Amino acid sequence: MRIGLIGTGRIGSFHAGVLARHPExxxxxxxxxxxxxxxxxxxxxxxxxxxxxxxxxxxxxDAVV
Known part of the structure; x- marks a missing residue:
């Protein structure tokens, strides 16, 4: 999947890390x-x-978080 993430503050950075490691x-x-x-x-x-x-x-x- 191709993912977009809006916001890279404390929580956004955490989500970015999880998404970057996700195998899909x-x-x-x-x-x-x-x-x-x-x-x-x-x-x-x-x-x-x-x-x-x-x-x-x-x-x-494919999705935006």
Whole structure:
């Protein structure tokens, strides 16, 4: 599955980690109001960061959390 995640604060970062390790998630794209924080979380997990929520929806996603 291709998953998008909105929000990379404390709880969002936790969810991102779980999703990044899930065997059925083939790609994860994260977005946050703070683009730097999204980039940091994405980099730590091998995910992709979207600069904002609008850009997140430009990806071919199966689900958004």
């Amino acid at each position: 998630v083939e790609s994860l794209v994260v977005a946050d109001a703070d683009a730097g924080r999204a980039a940091g979380v994405a980099g730590a997990l091998g995910a992709e960061a979207a600069p904002d929520v609008t850009a997140l929806f430009g990806h071919a996603l």
